[in-house]
Amino acid sequence: MGLAGQARGGGVMEPKEGLDRFAAFVERRLGLVPASASKEELAALLEELAPRRQWEDYLEKLESAPAGDAALRSLAERLTVGETYFFRHQAQLEALVEEVLPHVQREGRSARVLSAGCSTGEEAYSLAMLARESARVEPSRLFIKGVDLNPRAIERARWAHYSPWALRVTPEPLRERWFHALPGSEFALRPEVSDSVHFEERNLLDEDSGFWAPNSFDVVLFRNVLIYFSPEAARRAIARIEQALTPGGFLFLGPSETLRGLSDAFEVVQAGEAFYFQRGRGASSTARLRIVTPPPIPAAPTAAPAAKAVPPKPAEPLHKLEGAGRAWRLLEEERYAEARSLLETLPEHEREHSLSRLLQAALHLQAGLFREAERLGKALAESGAQGAAAHYLLGLCREQAGDTASARAFYERAVHLEPTFALGHLRLGMLARREGAPTHARVALRLALTLLAHEQPVHLMLFGGGFGRHGLMQVCQRELWACSEVA
Known part of the structure:
Protein backbone atom coordinates (compact mmCIF):
# COMPACT_ATOMS: atom_id res chain seq x y z
CA MET A 1 0.00 0.00 0.00
CA GLY A 2 1.35 3.46 -0.91
CA LEU A 3 1.85 6.38 1.41
CA ALA A 4 -1.35 8.07 0.32
CA GLY A 5 -3.27 4.87 1.03
CA GLN A 6 -1.79 4.69 4.52
CA ALA A 7 -2.82 8.26 5.21
CA ARG A 8 -6.37 7.76 3.95
CA GLY A 9 -6.63 4.64 6.07
CA GLY A 10 -5.83 6.65 9.16
CA GLY A 11 -2.20 5.57 9.57
CA VAL A 12 0.70 7.87 10.29
CA MET A 13 3.56 8.14 7.81
CA GLU A 14 6.70 6.39 8.98
CA PRO A 15 9.51 8.85 9.87
CA LYS A 16 12.04 7.41 7.41
CA GLU A 17 9.53 7.46 4.55
CA GLY A 18 8.55 11.04 5.32
CA LEU A 19 12.13 12.27 5.65
CA ASP A 20 13.27 10.55 2.47
CA ARG A 21 10.35 12.00 0.56
CA PHE A 22 10.93 15.45 2.03
CA ALA A 23 14.66 15.43 1.23
CA ALA A 24 14.01 14.18 -2.32
CA PHE A 25 11.50 16.97 -2.89
CA VAL A 26 13.85 19.67 -1.60
CA GLU A 27 16.59 18.56 -3.97
CA ARG A 28 14.28 18.02 -6.95
CA ARG A 29 12.32 21.25 -6.65
CA LEU A 30 14.75 23.65 -4.99
CA GLY A 31 18.03 22.07 -6.03
CA LEU A 32 19.25 22.16 -2.45
CA VAL A 33 20.82 19.51 -0.30
CA PRO A 34 19.01 20.27 2.97
CA ALA A 35 21.14 22.35 5.33
CA SER A 36 20.63 20.02 8.30
CA ALA A 37 23.45 18.27 10.08
CA SER A 38 21.40 15.12 10.70
CA LYS A 39 18.15 13.36 9.93
CA GLU A 40 16.98 14.43 13.39
CA GLU A 41 17.30 18.12 12.46
CA LEU A 42 15.53 17.57 9.14
CA ALA A 43 12.77 15.76 11.01
CA ALA A 44 12.49 18.65 13.44
CA LEU A 45 12.03 21.08 10.53
CA LEU A 46 9.37 18.89 8.95
CA GLU A 47 7.61 18.50 12.32
CA GLU A 48 7.66 22.28 12.76
CA LEU A 49 6.14 22.86 9.34
CA ALA A 50 3.55 20.09 9.74
CA PRO A 51 2.81 17.79 12.70
CA ARG A 52 3.62 14.12 12.01
CA ARG A 53 -0.02 13.20 11.42
CA GLN A 54 -0.20 15.86 8.68
CA TRP A 55 3.04 15.01 6.88
CA GLU A 56 1.24 13.29 4.02
CA ASP A 57 -1.03 16.26 3.33
CA TYR A 58 1.83 18.73 3.66
CA LEU A 59 4.11 16.81 1.30
CA GLU A 60 1.36 16.35 -1.25
CA LYS A 61 0.70 20.09 -1.15
CA LEU A 62 4.40 20.85 -1.67
CA GLU A 63 4.75 18.38 -4.52
CA SER A 64 1.85 19.93 -6.43
CA ALA A 65 2.61 23.56 -5.54
CA PRO A 66 3.06 26.00 -8.43
CA ALA A 67 5.94 28.47 -8.49
CA GLY A 68 5.35 31.22 -5.94
CA ASP A 69 3.23 29.09 -3.62
CA ALA A 70 3.34 30.36 -0.03
CA ALA A 71 4.37 27.01 1.48
CA LEU A 72 7.16 26.64 -1.07
CA ARG A 73 8.41 30.17 -0.43
CA SER A 74 8.37 29.59 3.34
CA LEU A 75 10.40 26.41 2.91
CA ALA A 76 12.93 28.23 0.73
CA GLU A 77 13.41 30.83 3.46
CA ARG A 78 14.19 28.13 6.00
CA LEU A 79 16.60 26.15 3.86
CA THR A 80 18.67 28.82 2.14
CA VAL A 81 21.59 30.49 3.86
CA GLY A 82 23.17 33.67 2.51
CA GLU A 83 26.82 34.35 3.34
CA THR A 84 27.81 37.51 1.51
CA TYR A 85 29.10 41.05 1.88
CA PHE A 86 30.08 43.99 -0.30
CA PHE A 87 33.10 43.57 -2.61
CA ARG A 88 33.52 39.88 -1.88
CA HIS A 89 36.22 38.41 -4.16
CA GLY A 280 32.41 29.07 -26.69
CA ARG A 281 31.60 31.13 -29.76
CA GLY A 282 30.27 30.30 -33.20
CA ALA A 283 32.58 30.13 -36.20
CA SER A 284 31.82 33.70 -37.27
CA SER A 285 32.70 35.25 -33.92
CA THR A 286 35.47 37.73 -33.33
CA ALA A 287 38.52 36.71 -31.35
CA ARG A 288 37.84 35.95 -27.71
CA LEU A 289 39.76 37.28 -24.75
CA ARG A 290 43.09 35.67 -23.85
CA ILE A 291 42.66 32.15 -22.54
CA VAL A 292 45.16 31.04 -19.94
CA THR A 293 46.00 27.37 -19.45
CA PRO A 294 47.55 26.54 -16.06
CA PRO A 295 51.23 25.58 -16.37
CA PRO A 296 52.11 21.88 -16.27
CA ILE A 297 52.73 20.49 -12.80
CA PRO A 298 55.67 18.20 -12.11
CA ALA A 299 54.72 14.66 -11.20
CA ALA A 300 54.21 14.13 -7.49
CA PRO A 301 54.85 10.91 -5.60
CA THR A 302 51.83 8.73 -4.97
CA ALA A 303 52.56 8.99 -1.28
CA ALA A 304 54.63 11.27 0.89
CA PRO A 305 58.16 9.83 1.37
CA ALA A 306 58.14 8.19 4.77
CA ALA A 307 61.85 8.70 5.32
CA LYS A 308 61.50 12.48 5.29
CA ALA A 309 58.42 12.70 7.46
CA VAL A 310 59.09 14.28 10.82
CA PRO A 311 56.68 15.42 13.51
CA PRO A 312 55.17 18.84 12.78
CA LYS A 313 56.81 21.75 14.55
CA PRO A 314 54.72 24.01 16.74
CA ALA A 315 53.59 27.13 14.91
CA GLU A 316 54.59 30.55 16.14
CA PRO A 317 51.55 32.69 17.09
CA LEU A 318 50.41 34.95 14.27
CA HIS A 319 50.53 38.08 16.38
CA LYS A 320 54.32 37.70 16.69
CA LEU A 321 54.77 37.96 12.91
CA GLU A 322 54.39 41.70 12.40
CA GLY A 323 54.59 42.12 8.62
CA ALA A 324 53.26 38.66 7.90
CA GLY A 325 50.39 39.35 10.29
CA ARG A 326 49.27 42.14 7.95
CA ALA A 327 49.43 39.71 5.03
CA TRP A 328 47.19 37.29 6.92
CA ARG A 329 44.72 40.08 7.52
CA LEU A 330 44.70 40.82 3.78
CA LEU A 331 44.01 37.13 3.13
CA GLU A 332 41.12 37.24 5.58
CA GLU A 333 39.73 40.22 3.65
CA GLU A 334 40.21 38.30 0.35
CA ARG A 335 42.72 40.88 -0.95
CA TYR A 336 44.93 38.17 -2.39
CA ALA A 337 47.08 40.25 -4.76
CA GLU A 338 47.93 42.73 -2.00
CA ALA A 339 48.84 39.88 0.36
CA ARG A 340 51.21 38.35 -2.20
CA SER A 341 52.83 41.73 -2.89
CA LEU A 342 53.29 42.42 0.81
CA LEU A 343 54.93 39.02 1.42
CA GLU A 344 57.52 39.77 -1.26
CA THR A 345 58.60 42.93 0.60
CA LEU A 346 59.06 41.32 4.03
CA PRO A 347 62.50 40.96 5.64
CA GLU A 348 64.06 37.61 4.88
CA HIS A 349 63.59 36.20 8.39
CA GLU A 350 59.83 36.84 8.17
CA ARG A 351 59.50 35.82 4.55
CA GLU A 352 61.23 32.48 5.18
CA HIS A 353 59.18 31.64 8.27
CA SER A 354 57.16 28.46 7.70
CA LEU A 355 53.83 30.21 8.24
CA SER A 356 54.74 32.88 5.71
CA ARG A 357 55.81 30.23 3.20
CA LEU A 358 52.55 28.35 3.77
CA LEU A 359 50.59 31.55 3.23
CA GLN A 360 52.52 32.28 0.05
CA ALA A 361 51.84 28.76 -1.24
CA ALA A 362 48.11 29.10 -0.52
CA LEU A 363 48.02 32.45 -2.34
CA HIS A 364 49.76 30.88 -5.35
CA LEU A 365 47.15 28.13 -5.34
CA GLN A 366 44.35 30.70 -5.11
CA ALA A 367 45.79 32.51 -8.16
CA GLY A 368 46.11 29.31 -10.20
CA LEU A 369 49.92 29.28 -9.98
CA PHE A 370 49.99 25.57 -9.25
CA ARG A 371 53.66 24.94 -10.02
CA GLU A 372 54.80 27.57 -7.51
CA ALA A 373 52.29 26.36 -4.90
CA GLU A 374 53.46 22.77 -5.24
CA ARG A 375 57.14 23.73 -5.07
CA LEU A 376 56.63 25.57 -1.77
CA GLY A 377 54.38 22.83 -0.42
CA LYS A 378 57.00 20.16 -1.13
CA ALA A 379 59.70 22.18 0.62
CA LEU A 380 57.51 22.62 3.69
CA ALA A 381 56.49 18.95 3.76
CA GLU A 382 60.09 17.73 3.46
CA SER A 383 61.26 20.02 6.25
CA GLY A 384 58.46 18.90 8.56
CA ALA A 385 57.29 22.49 9.01
CA GLN A 386 53.52 22.97 8.84
CA GLY A 387 53.38 19.26 8.01
CA ALA A 388 49.62 18.59 7.90
CA ALA A 389 48.77 21.83 6.13
CA ALA A 390 51.63 21.39 3.64
CA HIS A 391 50.49 17.88 2.72
CA TYR A 392 46.91 19.08 2.41
CA LEU A 393 48.03 21.84 0.04
CA LEU A 394 49.94 19.29 -2.04
CA GLY A 395 46.75 17.23 -2.21
CA LEU A 396 44.86 20.22 -3.58
CA CYS A 397 47.55 20.75 -6.23
CA ARG A 398 47.40 17.11 -7.29
CA GLU A 399 43.60 17.15 -7.35
CA GLN A 400 43.66 20.22 -9.61
CA ALA A 401 45.92 18.25 -11.96
CA GLY A 402 43.45 15.35 -12.03
CA ASP A 403 45.84 13.04 -10.13
CA THR A 404 43.38 11.78 -7.51
CA ALA A 405 45.57 8.88 -6.36
CA SER A 406 48.38 11.22 -5.30
CA ALA A 407 45.86 13.71 -3.89
CA ARG A 408 44.36 11.00 -1.69
CA ALA A 409 47.82 9.98 -0.44
CA PHE A 410 48.63 13.55 0.54
CA TYR A 411 45.28 14.03 2.32
CA GLU A 412 45.80 10.76 4.19
CA ARG A 413 49.24 11.92 5.28
CA ALA A 414 47.75 15.23 6.44
CA VAL A 415 45.17 13.59 8.71
CA HIS A 416 47.79 11.11 9.95
CA LEU A 417 49.98 14.00 11.07
CA GLU A 418 47.01 15.90 12.50
CA PRO A 419 44.02 13.61 13.17
CA THR A 420 41.71 16.56 13.94
CA PHE A 421 42.38 18.24 10.53
CA ALA A 422 38.72 18.51 9.46
CA LEU A 423 39.39 19.74 5.92
CA GLY A 424 41.59 16.72 5.22
CA HIS A 425 38.81 14.35 6.24
CA LEU A 426 36.35 16.37 4.14
CA ARG A 427 38.46 16.04 0.97
CA LEU A 428 38.97 12.33 1.58
CA GLY A 429 35.22 11.88 1.97
CA MET A 430 34.49 13.80 -1.22
CA LEU A 431 37.02 11.74 -3.19
CA ALA A 432 35.61 8.48 -1.81
CA ARG A 433 32.05 9.39 -2.74
CA ARG A 434 33.02 10.35 -6.29
CA GLU A 435 34.94 7.11 -6.67
CA GLY A 436 31.89 5.04 -5.72
CA ALA A 437 32.83 4.16 -2.13
CA PRO A 438 29.90 5.61 -0.13
CA THR A 439 30.65 3.71 3.09
CA HIS A 440 34.21 5.07 3.31
CA ALA A 441 32.89 8.48 2.28
CA ARG A 442 30.30 8.59 5.07
CA VAL A 443 32.86 7.71 7.73
CA ALA A 444 35.21 10.49 6.61
CA LEU A 445 32.45 13.05 6.10
CA ARG A 446 30.80 12.45 9.48
CA LEU A 447 34.16 12.87 11.15
CA ALA A 448 34.78 16.04 9.16
CA LEU A 449 31.39 17.45 10.12
CA THR A 450 32.14 16.90 13.80
CA LEU A 451 35.65 18.35 13.57
CA LEU A 452 34.69 21.40 11.49
CA ALA A 453 33.12 23.00 14.54
CA HIS A 454 36.63 23.16 16.04
CA GLU A 455 38.79 23.53 12.90
CA GLN A 456 41.72 25.90 13.35
CA PRO A 457 40.96 29.41 12.05
CA VAL A 458 44.28 29.40 10.18
CA HIS A 459 43.13 26.36 8.15
CA LEU A 460 39.81 28.02 7.36
CA MET A 461 41.55 31.19 6.20
CA LEU A 462 44.06 29.34 4.04
CA PHE A 463 41.89 26.67 2.51
CA GLY A 464 38.26 27.72 3.00
CA GLY A 465 38.03 29.24 -0.48
CA GLY A 466 36.17 32.28 0.82
CA PHE A 467 33.66 30.22 2.83
CA GLY A 468 33.39 30.32 6.57
CA ARG A 469 32.97 27.45 8.97
CA HIS A 470 29.22 27.25 8.33
CA GLY A 471 29.61 27.19 4.56
CA LEU A 472 32.09 24.30 4.76
CA MET A 473 29.70 22.41 7.00
CA GLN A 474 27.10 22.88 4.28
CA VAL A 475 29.48 21.22 1.81
CA CYS A 476 29.89 18.31 4.20
CA GLN A 477 26.15 17.96 4.64
CA ARG A 478 25.58 18.01 0.89
CA GLU A 479 28.13 15.25 0.39
CA LEU A 480 26.56 13.14 3.13
CA TRP A 481 23.16 13.39 1.49
CA ALA A 482 24.67 12.40 -1.85
CA CYS A 483 26.18 9.34 -0.16
CA SER A 484 22.75 8.36 1.15
CA GLU A 485 21.37 8.47 -2.40
CA VAL A 486 24.17 6.28 -3.72
CA ALA A 487 23.58 3.77 -0.93
Missing part, protein backbone atom coordinates in the same frame (compact mmCIF):
# COMPACT_ATOMS: atom_id res chain seq x y z
CA GLN A 90 36.98 41.94 -5.32
CA ALA A 91 39.60 40.85 -7.88
CA GLN A 92 36.84 39.15 -9.87
CA LEU A 93 34.59 42.21 -9.72
CA GLU A 94 37.43 44.44 -10.88
CA ALA A 95 38.16 42.11 -13.80
CA LEU A 96 34.47 42.20 -14.71
CA VAL A 97 34.41 45.99 -14.69
CA GLU A 98 37.80 46.72 -16.27
CA GLU A 99 38.00 43.86 -18.79
CA VAL A 100 34.70 42.15 -19.44
CA LEU A 101 32.17 45.00 -19.46
CA PRO A 102 34.24 47.23 -21.82
CA HIS A 103 34.59 44.18 -24.09
CA VAL A 104 30.81 43.66 -24.09
CA GLN A 105 29.96 47.37 -24.48
CA ARG A 106 32.13 47.84 -27.57
CA GLU A 107 30.42 49.37 -30.62
CA GLY A 108 27.68 50.88 -28.49
CA ARG A 109 26.24 47.61 -27.14
CA SER A 110 24.49 47.36 -23.79
CA ALA A 111 25.71 44.88 -21.18
CA ARG A 112 23.17 42.67 -19.42
CA VAL A 113 24.37 41.09 -16.16
CA LEU A 114 22.57 38.51 -14.04
CA SER A 115 23.48 37.99 -10.38
CA ALA A 116 22.09 34.46 -9.89
CA GLY A 117 21.63 33.57 -6.24
CA CYS A 118 22.04 37.24 -5.31
CA SER A 119 21.03 36.80 -1.65
CA THR A 120 20.56 40.25 -0.08
CA GLY A 121 22.01 42.18 -3.02
CA GLU A 122 25.57 43.03 -1.99
CA GLU A 123 27.14 41.47 -5.09
CA ALA A 124 24.88 43.24 -7.59
CA TYR A 125 25.25 46.57 -5.82
CA SER A 126 29.05 46.18 -5.60
CA LEU A 127 29.14 45.80 -9.38
CA ALA A 128 26.89 48.85 -9.85
CA MET A 129 29.20 50.96 -7.67
CA LEU A 130 32.40 49.84 -9.37
CA ALA A 131 30.87 50.50 -12.78
CA ARG A 132 30.16 54.08 -11.75
CA GLU A 133 33.75 54.45 -10.57
CA SER A 134 35.26 53.20 -13.82
CA ALA A 135 36.03 55.38 -16.83
CA ARG A 136 35.80 52.29 -19.06
CA VAL A 137 32.13 51.47 -18.39
CA GLU A 138 29.02 53.38 -19.42
CA PRO A 139 26.52 52.90 -16.56
CA SER A 140 23.64 54.02 -18.77
CA ARG A 141 24.20 50.91 -20.89
CA LEU A 142 24.63 48.50 -18.00
CA PHE A 143 21.58 46.52 -16.85
CA ILE A 144 21.91 44.42 -13.70
CA LYS A 145 19.33 41.94 -12.45
CA GLY A 146 19.53 39.93 -9.23
CA VAL A 147 17.49 36.78 -8.58
CA ASP A 148 17.24 34.55 -5.52
CA LEU A 149 15.05 31.75 -4.24
CA ASN A 150 14.63 33.32 -0.79
CA PRO A 151 11.79 35.90 -0.74
CA ARG A 152 13.05 37.54 2.45
CA ALA A 153 16.50 38.02 0.93
CA ILE A 154 14.95 39.72 -2.10
CA GLU A 155 12.97 42.05 0.15
CA ARG A 156 16.17 43.02 1.97
CA ALA A 157 17.99 43.57 -1.32
CA ARG A 158 15.29 45.98 -2.48
CA TRP A 159 15.34 47.73 0.90
CA ALA A 160 19.09 48.28 0.50
CA HIS A 161 19.87 48.91 4.18
CA TYR A 162 22.98 47.17 5.50
CA SER A 163 24.88 46.62 8.72
CA PRO A 164 28.52 47.64 9.22
CA TRP A 165 29.44 43.94 9.01
CA ALA A 166 28.17 43.80 5.41
CA LEU A 167 30.49 46.74 4.61
CA ARG A 168 33.49 45.34 6.46
CA VAL A 169 35.80 45.28 3.40
CA THR A 170 34.22 48.20 1.55
CA PRO A 171 36.89 50.83 0.77
CA GLU A 172 36.28 53.96 2.82
CA PRO A 173 35.99 56.31 -0.22
CA LEU A 174 33.25 54.12 -1.70
CA ARG A 175 31.45 53.92 1.63
CA GLU A 176 31.44 57.70 1.90
CA ARG A 177 30.40 58.21 -1.72
CA TRP A 178 27.64 55.64 -2.14
CA PHE A 179 26.14 55.14 1.34
CA HIS A 180 24.68 57.41 3.97
CA ALA A 181 24.59 56.53 7.66
CA LEU A 182 21.23 55.96 9.31
CA PRO A 183 20.36 56.57 12.96
CA GLY A 184 21.78 53.67 14.89
CA SER A 185 24.39 51.67 13.02
CA GLU A 186 22.96 50.84 9.59
CA PHE A 187 23.89 52.26 6.20
CA ALA A 188 21.57 52.90 3.25
CA LEU A 189 22.62 52.85 -0.38
CA ARG A 190 22.12 56.07 -2.26
CA PRO A 191 19.25 55.96 -4.79
CA GLU A 192 21.49 56.31 -7.86
CA VAL A 193 22.89 52.86 -7.01
CA SER A 194 19.87 51.13 -5.45
CA ASP A 195 17.57 52.22 -8.30
CA SER A 196 19.96 50.84 -10.92
CA VAL A 197 19.54 47.16 -9.98
CA HIS A 198 16.35 45.15 -10.46
CA PHE A 199 15.63 42.23 -8.12
CA GLU A 200 13.14 39.42 -8.42
CA GLU A 201 12.33 36.22 -6.58
CA ARG A 202 13.12 33.25 -8.80
CA ASN A 203 13.97 29.57 -8.50
CA LEU A 204 16.87 28.90 -10.87
CA LEU A 205 15.48 25.42 -11.58
CA ASP A 206 11.93 26.49 -12.50
CA GLU A 207 11.06 26.26 -16.17
CA ASP A 208 10.73 29.70 -17.78
CA SER A 209 11.62 29.76 -21.44
CA GLY A 210 11.28 33.55 -21.56
CA PHE A 211 13.71 34.31 -18.75
CA TRP A 212 16.26 31.74 -19.93
CA ALA A 213 15.87 32.48 -23.63
CA PRO A 214 19.07 32.33 -25.71
CA ASN A 215 21.15 35.54 -25.72
CA SER A 216 19.37 36.92 -22.63
CA PHE A 217 22.57 37.81 -20.72
CA ASP A 218 26.14 38.79 -21.51
CA VAL A 219 27.47 37.99 -18.03
CA VAL A 220 26.18 35.71 -15.27
CA LEU A 221 27.53 35.91 -11.73
CA PHE A 222 26.91 32.53 -10.09
CA ARG A 223 29.43 32.80 -7.29
CA ASN A 224 29.37 30.68 -4.14
CA VAL A 225 26.04 29.06 -5.06
CA LEU A 226 27.09 25.63 -6.34
CA ILE A 227 28.19 24.75 -2.79
CA TYR A 228 24.52 24.45 -1.81
CA PHE A 229 23.37 22.49 -4.88
CA SER A 230 23.23 18.76 -5.44
CA PRO A 231 25.34 17.57 -8.41
CA GLU A 232 22.28 17.06 -10.60
CA ALA A 233 20.84 20.47 -9.71
CA ALA A 234 24.23 22.06 -10.42
CA ARG A 235 24.31 20.51 -13.89
CA ARG A 236 20.78 21.72 -14.62
CA ALA A 237 21.56 25.25 -13.44
CA ILE A 238 24.78 25.49 -15.46
CA ALA A 239 23.01 24.17 -18.57
CA ARG A 240 20.32 26.81 -18.15
CA ILE A 241 22.91 29.56 -17.72
CA GLU A 242 24.83 28.34 -20.76
CA GLN A 243 21.63 28.51 -22.81
CA ALA A 244 20.86 32.06 -21.70
CA LEU A 245 24.37 33.47 -22.28
CA THR A 246 25.32 35.10 -25.55
CA PRO A 247 27.97 33.27 -27.60
CA GLY A 248 31.25 34.34 -26.01
CA GLY A 249 29.40 35.40 -22.85
CA PHE A 250 31.01 35.21 -19.42
CA LEU A 251 30.35 33.17 -16.28
CA PHE A 252 31.83 33.98 -12.87
CA LEU A 253 31.96 31.29 -10.18
CA GLY A 254 33.43 31.50 -6.69
CA PRO A 255 37.22 31.08 -6.51
CA SER A 256 36.89 27.60 -5.01
CA GLU A 257 34.24 26.42 -7.50
CA THR A 258 34.79 24.58 -10.77
CA LEU A 259 32.86 23.46 -13.85
CA ARG A 260 34.59 20.10 -13.85
CA GLY A 261 31.94 17.44 -14.43
CA LEU A 262 29.25 20.07 -15.05
CA SER A 263 29.97 21.54 -18.50
CA ASP A 264 32.52 21.43 -21.31
CA ALA A 265 31.16 24.55 -23.00
CA PHE A 266 33.42 27.07 -21.23
CA GLU A 267 37.10 27.90 -21.19
CA VAL A 268 39.08 29.57 -18.42
CA VAL A 269 40.04 33.22 -18.74
CA GLN A 270 42.56 35.02 -16.55
CA ALA A 271 42.76 38.75 -15.83
CA GLY A 272 45.35 39.56 -13.17
CA GLU A 273 44.46 37.57 -10.05
CA ALA A 274 40.96 36.71 -11.28
CA PHE A 275 39.80 33.58 -13.08
CA TYR A 276 36.43 33.21 -14.76
CA PHE A 277 34.84 31.39 -17.71
CA GLN A 278 33.89 32.26 -21.28
CA ARG A 279 31.30 30.42 -23.30
